[in-house]
Amino acid sequence: MKKIVVDSNIILSALRTKDSETRRKLIAATGVLFCSPNFLIAELFKHRTRIFKNAIATEIEI
Numbered sequence: 001m002k003k004i005v006v007d008s009n010i011i012l013s014a015l016r017t018k019d020s021e022t023r024r025k026l027i028a029a030t031g032v033l034f035c036s037p038n039f040l041i042a043e044l045f046k047h048r049t050r051i052f053k054n055a056i057a058t059e060i061e062i
Contacts, residue, residue: 001033
């Protein structure tokens with residue numbers, strides 16, 4: 001399995017935009033383990049309202 005470190009800004013950007021190419025690539029990736037900084041969860045929680053407002057996915061899916 002390939003490990004890829006993903007910056008939190010990439011994840012936040014992919015979640016905020018409905019038709020993001022980055023989102024499509026992240027979701028379609030197979031055989032990949034994404035790693036991110038520990039503070040990503042805090043950032044997701046901090047910006048959750050904006051993310052859920054613009055996201056296609058539900059809160060549970062995100």
